[in-house]
Amino acid sequence: RDHNVQSSLLHHLHQFLPCSSSSSIPGPPGHFLIGNMKELTHDHLPIHLTNLAKRYGSVYRLRCGNTTMVVLNSSDVIKEALVKKWSDFAGRPVSYTGNIVSGGGFSVSLGDYSEEWKAHRRLVHGALQRCCQQSLHQVIERQALHLRKVLMDYQGRAVDLSEDFTVAASNVITTLTFGNEYDKSSPELQQLHNCLNQIVALWGSSWISALDSFPLLRKLPNPVFSRLLQEVVKRDEIIKQHLNNYKSQAKQSEVDITGSLLQSLDKPPKKENGVLLTDTHVHMATVDLLIGGTETTAAWLNWTVAFLLHRPEVQTRVYEELCTVLQGQYPKYSDRHRLPVLCSLVSEVLRLRPVAPLAVPHRAIRDSSIAGYFIPKNTVIIPNLYGAHHDPAVWADPYSFRPERFLEGGGGSTRGLIPFGGGARLCLGESVAKMELFLFTGYLLKDFQFVPPGSEASLPDLRGVASVVLKVKSYTVVARPRATTNP
Ligand code: HEM
Numbered sequence: 001r002d003h004n005v006q007s008s009l010l011h012h013l014h015q016f017l018p019c020s021s022s023s024s025i026p027g028p029p030g031h032f033l034i035g036n037m038k039e040l041t042h043d044h045l046p047i048h049l050t051n052l053a054k055r056y057g058s059v060y061r062l063r064c065g066n067t068t069m070v071v072l073n074s075s076d077v078i079k080e081a082l083v084k085k086w087s088d089f090a091g092r093p094v095s096y097t098g099n100i101v102s103g104g105g106f107s108v109s110l111g112d113y114s115e116e117w118k119a120h121r122r123l124v125h126g127a128l129q130r131c132c133q134q135s136l137h138q139v140i141e142r143q144a145l146h147l148r149k150v151l152m153d154y155q156g157r158a159v160d161l162s163e164d165f166t167v168a169a170s171n172v173i174t175t176l177t178f179g180n181e182y183d184k185s186s187p188e189l190q191q192l193h194n195c196l197n198q199i200v201a202l203w204g205s206s207w208i209s210a211l212d213s214f215p216l217l218r219k220l221p222n223p224v225f226s227r228l229l230q231e232v233v234k235r236d237e238i239i240k241q242h243l244n245n246y247k248s249q250a251k252q253s254e255v256d257i258t259g260s261l262l263q264s265l266d267k268p269p270k271k272e273n274g275v276l277l278t279d280t281h282v283h284m285a286t287v288d289l290l291i292g293g294t295e296t297t298a299a300w301l302n303w304t305v306a307f308l309l310h311r312p313e314v315q316t317r318v319y320e321e322l323c324t325v326l327q328g329q330y331p332k333y334s335d336r337h338r339l340p341v342l343c344s345l346v347s348e349v350l351r352l353r354p355v356a357p358l359a360v361p362h363r364a365i366r367d368s369s370i371a372g373y374f375i376p377k378n379t380v381i382i383p384n385l386y387g388a389h390h391d392p393a394v395w396a397d398p399y400s401f402r403p404e405r406f407l408e409g410g411g412g413s414t415r416g417l418i419p420f421g422g423g424a425r426l427c428l429g430e431s432v433a434k435m436e437l438f439l440f441t442g443y444l445l446k447d448f449q450f451v452p453p454g455s456e457a458s459l460p461d462l463r464g465v466a467s468v469v470l471k472v473k474s475y476t477v478v479a480r481p482r483a484t485t486n487p
Pocket of ligand 1: 289422
């Protein structure tokens with residue numbers, strides 16, 4: 001109630017407060033019918049939004065249909081909204097297509113802020129933490145060794161590693177979630193992953209987002225939307241089947257996330273908020289973890305190899321550090337403080353290519369302000385993490401790949417890095433991802449030297465393809481086993 005009173009006071013008084021009104025937030029002029037739709041359908045939206053910040057500043061607005069969006073382009077303004085004023089900006093925009101992919105708003109990632117959402121996120125967070133403490137390191141090590149074997153089997157041939165990275169990342173998250181992994185002999189889980197990838201790709205397309213801003217378009221035939229609906233039905237059937245199989249097992253355990261979630265459901269809901277979580281929450285949490293935990297990590301690994309092909313001397317430095325510090329052993333996560341060069345590589349790839357470049361849109365759940373601008377309730381907030389990571393006021397030579405900026409005397413600080421967002425909506429898998437990036441990279445660079453398959457022309461294109469996830473265009477690479485590696 002206090003907050004409601006505050007919020008309505010703010011609404012009435014904002015004209016007397018030292019805030020500019022939302023209409024004075026700068027932004028490009030828009031078409032009277034479609035607003036700034038043109039800006040939002042750019043082929044590389046993060047780069048385009050970052051370029052607009054050069055003209056309109058670190059906070060600007062865009063309009064689409066009757067939705068006003070405010071784009072935040074520096075780590076200071078993003079942290080002001082997501083961390084300092086988290087309780088004002090923890091909402092998610094409720095949209096027609098978002099409701100479809102989130103099973104009616106039941107997912108953690110797309111669910112709007114409410115008591116039910118808080119209880120759901122807490123439940124999933126608790127289950128993930130328990131399971132990670134017990135087995136995450138081991139699970140990643142196992143997949144890193146499996147990946148090593150796959151690369152050895154290529155015997156120095158030029159290959160596209162993106163599928164192998166997806167399998168590795170996906171196996172980590174499916175092992176944590178279900179207690180078993182998928183490989184080429186497990187068509188069901190493979191089908192589930194294809195389906196989830198399709199959903200992310202289709203949902204990111206402008207054919208779909210236009211339906212949220214322009215309801216009239218929903219009346220027209222839209223083959224992309226029909227595909228999306230089919231994939232959602234397929235996804236739900238597979239997960240439902242999987243959960244039913246899981247429940248019918250004689251022995252369920254708390255070792256994997258599904259078991260842990262289901263056991264928590266059996267306990268009575270807490271009295272103070274009276275929220276009742278159901279199988280639907282477990283179902284959608286599974287979707288959240290599989291989607292959040294696969295393409296992001298896989299895309300990051302693919303970017304890392306791509307950058308290393310452009311700067312082979314960085315690869316040599318990481319390799320030499322691994323040899324000197326670990327003397328032939330594989331790294332443990334606890335070694336990270338002794339491996340600054342490897343850590344600087346992880347940070348620099350996260351900086352230059354935050355794989356969720358525009359995070360997930362937030363919604364103001366009450367009137368508030370950012371950087372002195374009045375932000376009315378329901379404004380959609382786009383945290384442009386890509387823009388923040390290329391802000392020349394924070395990063396010297398922001399477009400160059402220079403991991404050494406994070407080493408002592410290099411002038412860079414991880415304080416400006418926000419690849420996982422922040423506040424109430426901080427990436428739920430941040431600790432899983434950080435351990436994966438460190439261990440996978442350490443294992444790979446200890447055993448292999450990555451070289452381009454031919455001349456300079458064969459080096460990967462580093463611009464990337466941006467959708468919900470920012471990916472590198474496909475390229476091939478030779479993984480040459482290091483002399484010390486036993487085949
Ligand atoms: C949300 C980044 C890996 C699960 C997010 C967000 C970002 C992000 C930027 C949005 C935060 C916001 O809305 O402000 C990344 C990056 C990853 C990664 C860069 C790897 C390099 C993972 C993994 C998992 C995961 C491994 C699962 C184990 C989630 C979930 C959300 C989320 C469930 C929604 C959180 C919420 O809305 O409350 N992630 N993520 N992510 N991520 Fe990640």
